[in-house]
Amino acid sequence: MPLDPEAQAYLDRVAALGMPPVQTVTPQRNREERRRVMALRRELSGAHAPEAVAAVEERAIPAPSGDTQLRARVYTPSGAGPFPVLVYFFGGGFIMGDVDAVDEVCRMMANRAGCIVVAAEYRLAPEHKFPGPVEDGYAAVCWSAAQAATFNGDSDRLAVGGESAGGNIAAVACHLAQTRGGPSLCAQLLVYPPLDFVSGRTVNAQLAGQATLTDERMAYFDGHYFRTPEDARNPLASPVLADDLSGLPPAIILTAEYDPLAREGAAYADALRVAGVPVSHTCYAGMIHGFYSMPGVLRASREAIDHASAELRALFWPSPLTSQSAHST
Numbered sequence: 001m002p003l004d005p006e007a008q009a010y011l012d013r014v015a016a017l018g019m020p021p022v023q024t025v026t027p028q029r030n031r032e033e034r035r036r037v038m039a040l041r042r043e044l045s046g047a048h049a050p051e052a053v054a055a056v057e058e059r060a061i062p063a064p065s066g067d068t069q070l071r072a073r074v075y076t077p078s079g080a081g082p083f084p085v086l087v088y089f090f091g092g093g094f095i096m097g098d099v100d101a102v103d104e105v106c107r108m109m110a111n112r113a114g115c116i117v118v119a120a121e122y123r124l125a126p127e128h129k130f131p132g133p134v135e136d137g138y139a140a141v142c143w144s145a146a147q148a149a150t151f152n153g154d155s156d157r158l159a160v161g162g163e164s165a166g167g168n169i170a171a172v173a174c175h176l177a178q179t180r181g182g183p184s185l186c187a188q189l190l191v192y193p194p195l196d197f198v199s200g201r202t203v204n205a206q207l208a209g210q211a212t213l214t215d216e217r218m219a220y221f222d223g224h225y226f227r228t229p230e231d232a233r234n235p236l237a238s239p240v241l242a243d244d245l246s247g248l249p250p251a252i253i254l255t256a257e258y259d260p261l262a263r264e265g266a267a268y269a270d271a272l273r274v275a276g277v278p279v280s281h282t283c284y285a286g287m288i289h290g291f292y293s294m295p296g297v298l299r300a301s302r303e304a305i306d307h308a309s310a311e312l313r314a315l316f317w318p319s320p321l322t323s324q325s326a327h328s329t
Contacts, residue, residue, distance in 0.1 A: 003258055004286035006298050011212070011288070013040060023220035027095040027126060034096045045296025051107040054078045057151065061120060061143045064135045068123075072140065073099045074151050075110040075117040084115040084157035084316035086189070087144045087173075091164025091290070093221035094125045094133055102163070105293050105305060112309030115316060116153045118144045122169060126224040130231045137162075137169035138176040145183035157316050159187035159249070161308075163292055164261075165221075167193025171239045171268070174248050185249040187315040189308055191292045192255050195264045196240045197222060197232035212289045213260050240268050245275035252280045252311045254304055256287035280311050 003011075017040065019033045055076040060069040077083065088106055090097040099106075099119040106117040120140035122133040141160055148155040162170040167190040174188050226232055235242040251272050255265035262283055269281035284291065287300050295301040 001257070001285045003288070004298070004300060006300070007258070007286065007288045007291065010044065010294070010297055013044065021216070022093075023216040027124070027224055031096045034092065034101075038101060041294055041297055045104075048296035050104045051111055053107050053110050059118075059147075059151075061140050063123065064139045070123070070136055070140065071099060071121040072143075073103070073106070073119045075106045075119070076152060077110045077114055077116070079114065081116075081152035082149070082154035083152060084113070084159065084186075084312075085118060085144055085148055085153040085155070086113065086115050086159045086161055086187075086312065087118045087120055087141050087170075088160075088189075089120060089122065089137055089140075089162030089166030089169045091162065091166045091191075091293075092124075093217075094130075094165045094225040095221060096124065097165075102166075102293055104295055105163075108295060108302075108305045109309050109312070112306060113312040113316065115157075115159075115312065116148075116151060120144075129227050130225055131234070131236050133165070133225075134169050134172045134176070134236050137166075138173045138180075141173045141177065141185075142183060155183065158183055158185055159189065159312060159315065160185055161187075161189030161191070161252075161312075162193070163191040164193065164289065167191050168195060168237075168239070171195060172236050175235065175239055175242055178247060187252065187312055188249050189252045189312060190254070190265065190268070191304075191308070192259050192261050192289055193253075193265060193268075194218075194261055195238060195268045197226075197238045198241065212258075215260075218260070240264070240271055245272055245277060248272065248275070248277050250278040250280075250315055252308055252315075253282075254292065254308060255281070255283045256289055256291055257283060257285050258287060259289040261289065282307060 053075050057074040059072040090102045106119045110117045122136035145155045160170045160173050253265050253269045255262040269279045272279045
């Protein structure tokens with residue numbers, strides 16, 4: 001279908017900011033420009049204020065290297081716990097972003113899924129190249145399992161999720177939890193994740209003018225993230241290349257029609273199904289990369305958050321009358 005009118009209007013406003021192309025400036029400059037985009041999103045949200053939750057707490061997670069701590073923000077919904085826990089990672093091409101970028105999304109998912117959301121940061125490239133960010137992500141998952149009781153969470157109902165680069169970190173965390181003996185995960189929420197850095201990507205020429213990701217931008221992100229081209233072949237970078245996908249937690253995968261990563265999400269969904277993993281995959285027509293984290297701007301974002309939260313709730317509280325067989329929408 002054509003690009004969604006709300007998405008088009010948003011892209012027009014971003015273009016009016018006059019920002020330099022991502023691939024032409026330093027990661028530090030891109031971090032500054034991202035703050036301008038986040039300010040625009042807040043402006044466009046207008047009266048759509050972030051939802052209230054019962055509690056928001058700032059915590060610190062020891063980094064794997066032991067020489068620093070990673071920022072985390074814990075969102076608790078109303079009600080009596082212990083609550084299920086979702087560890088959630090922001091996107092930004094592995095070079096930019098922070099927990100503030102997903103504040104609104106985390107509040108909404110906490111309320112709708114009835115779970116605690118731990119928004120966890122990871123160290124950014126190029127200062128911290130692969131596999132640093134994924135190791136940070138796995139450390140955040142392990143910390144959340146170990147510390148769940150301290151924030152009224154239930155470590156037996158632990159899920160992981162993320163957007164874009166954060167979706168990659170979430171997917172890889174599932175593999176690491178499986179190969180390193182835990183923690184046990186009951187679900188993975190992957191929102192337009194990059195999952196295959198080897199097969200090659202390209203932006204459809206008809207969509208290139210509307211895409212929020214382009215060939216040049218993706219190559220720029222990859223170049224800053226990986227130490228060598230061989231890193232891309234590592235399953236901790238490209239989880240679709242793992243020898244065995246069986247036994248991974250049920251997956252909720254969301255993709256967008258106007259996103260070059262949509263094919264990777266669909267391919268991973270298919271590969272997981274073949275391996276016997278329950279999968280829900282939804283591709284949002286007319287949508288762009290990044291849409292999920294814009295609930296104050298895009299109706300489709302609010303619909304996707306509602307959908308993902310309902311899927312998570314079903315996995316946190318599985319009904320004995322409901323089969324968890326694989327499905328696709």
